[in-house]
Amino acid sequence: MRLRALLDTDALGLRLLGGEDELDRSVRGVMTTDLRDPSRYLSGGELVLTGLAWRRDADDSEPFVRILAQAGVAALAAGEAELGDVPEDLVLACARHRLPLFAVHESVAFATITEHVVRQVSGERAGDLAAVVDRHRRMMTSGPAGGGPDVVLDLLGSDLDLRAWVLSPAGRLIAGSKVTGPELPPETCAKLAAEHLAAARTGRRGPHRMVLGGSRYSLFPIRSSGRSPQAARDVRETVLSDWLLAVEADAGDWPEERLDLLQGVTQLIAVERDRRDAARTVRRRLAQEVLELVQTGAAPAEIAARLRVAAPVLLPGLGAAPHWQVVVARVEWEGGAVEGGPVAQSLLEEVLVDPLATGPEPSDRIAVAHTGDEAIALVPLPAVSTEHDGSESGLLADALLQTVREPLSAGLNDDGRLTLGVSAAVHSAEGLRGALEEARHARRVAAARPGRVCAAGHQELASHVLLLPFVPDDVRRAFTARLLDPLKDYDQRHRAELIPTLEAFLECDGSWTRCATRLHLHVNTLRYRVGRIEQLTGRDLSRLEDKLDFFLALRMS
Incomplete structure (x- = not known):
């Protein structure tokens, strides 16, 4: 607002004592002070209100006004309640520094002036900003994006x-x-x-x-x-x-x-x-096409061709073909009045983004389809070294929901549930059907747990679970491939005979001497091979659970 507008408001009780030529100055705010040197609190453009408590004699006016002028304040308003009329020395000091001076009638509180100025300034700034916002909205709805939020x-x-x-x-x-x-x-x-x-x-x-x-x-x-x-x-x-x-x-x-x-x-x-949702249309269609091929039993070569189309869209500039994970989510509401598939699709697109990543761009690397009440995500993972080291790669179920469980539980309230299953990473189209069934089975494991938001991963599908009759054959095959494929690949490249060594080691009940004798190996050579098996698979052959997993995998292969 302008200084001139202050004189047009009778309720403020302001009387101009000097600075008629400076009334077009803009006022950006208000400050009330009785400090002799208020410079540290001034940023320029303020209307300074003072009760003159800083003034002990006529010599104090000049340095006080000089400080205000150097700080770039818009004007000074002096109250008449303390000293009656505004002192002449203050009027002269303001004239020398070309600082407009107002007298404030004793019946007017400084709070009244402050409230009026703040309301006017805020309203005008909001009006200016509203115009800018409206202009940006027109630009974004009629042409390219104008810089984002x-x-x-x-x-x-x-x-x-x-x-x-x-x-x-x-x-x-x-x-x-x-x-x-x-x-x-x-x-x-x-x-x-x-x-x-x-x-x-x-x-x-x-x-x-x-x-x-x-x-x-x-x-x-x-x-x-x-x-x-x-x-x-x-x-x-x-x-x-x-x-x-x-x-x-x-x-x-x-x-x-x-x-x-x-x-x-x-x-x-x-x-x-x-705009972000529109950009996801292509990725959703790719995921839907791959899902239909997998579920209808299409040939691996046909699925692989579709994956080659999806890879550069989801991971542009990637040199090697990626590995893939499948994530299955289900949102269920009591009463079944709301279709869960679209809700789960939108939610899964958000949940699969790293919660520490800002901006909408990371979501461009996620393709999610939905069928019925189920959403299925195809998650590409950059292909790393072909030498498998047994470490887990990709998404982990527990970590996936760790940071989002609190807000999602609030949104689900007392009548909704989110259950989620995560497959292991697969390296080819042949493994994708098994990964889908594995993710679905893991989601059913999560659904059996209490809580509004639950997740389970392939790591939780232990051997004793695979013995249950309701486990799909594809899940069994995925389990076998995940455990034994690193050993088979290593044997093909290095002729290391890790699979025969593993079979013999289990048949000898883990006896180093008996197994080495049976294979005609030195015990140190056997220890090297077993150590390599453990390194490639991330398992420990001294543990009964891992021995059982290997035994079942070999029986099912």
Whole structure:
């Protein structure tokens, strides 16, 4: 606002004492002080209010005014309650430094002036920012993206001093202002997302407010730009896929203008979200095509050809053909009124992104299809050395849900469940059907556990589980291949005879002397081969459980 506007408001009780030529100066804020040197608290553009307690005699006015002028304040307003009329020495000092001076009537409280100026300044800045937001929205809806959500969050930080972040429903940081300080810690993101999802399940309208770590936050839902709040028949259809805007402020006492501005910001960010969803269409179609081939028993060569098409889309620039993992998810609601497949698909696309990775780009490397109430993800893994060392690669079930369990449980509330199964990594199209069945079986293992959010991985399908009659043949074959293929591959390359050595070692009940005699080997040679078997498979042949796994795998191969 301009200084001139202060004189047009009778309720402020201001009388101009000097500086008529400077009334077009802009006022950016208000500061009340009686310090002799308030320079450390001034940033320029303020209207300074003072009760003159700093003035002991006429010589004090000159240095005080000089400090204000050097700091670039807009004007000085002196109260008449303490000394009556404003001293002439202060009027002259302000004239020398071309600093506009107002007298404040004793009946007017400084708080009244402060509230008026702050309201006017904030309203004008919000209006200017709203125009910028609207311009960005038009640009993003009619042409290429205008920089993503970071741009408008930077505007909130620079123009309204609001720290704001965009979060996924699983608590992943998608975007944040670069001008408002450090990013939110992952644990804070998870708690904010959990609060938002819990509030959304109750049907309360946003913004939702909460206090966390001594800071107040307001949470605004970000819905698809083409969908109104009433468009979904049931909140459960979208609660696990909607983004949210978290603002470090209490929006409870905000004027309508500022609330409308934040609503415009969420609409602008929703455009970016819709672009991301549109970009996923190709990856979803690829996953659907591969899934149909696998489930209909297509030839491995046909599946491999489709995987070769998918690989450069999911991992552009990758030199070698990747390995693959399959992740199966199921979202089930009590009563069955909401179809779980699309919900699980959107959720799995989010959960499979590293929770510590910011921005929407990492999701470009995930292909998820859904069939019925089940979502199935095809996850590419960069192919590493062909020399298998027995270590686990790819996604692990427990780690997958560790950081997202809290917010997802809040979104599922008391009537929903998420169960998830993860296969081992497979190296070819031949193993993909087994990986799918393995992931499905692991999900059923997770479903048998208590809790709203449960996961299980292939590591939990131990040999005693494979003895059960309901385990699919494909799961048995996948177990056998995962355990023995590294040994078979090594034998083919090095003629090391690890498989015959393993068979003989188990038949001799782990006796080093008997086995070495049977194979006509020195005991040290036998120990080397057994050590190599353990290294390649990650197993320990001194453990009964691992011996049983090898025994069953050899019997089923």
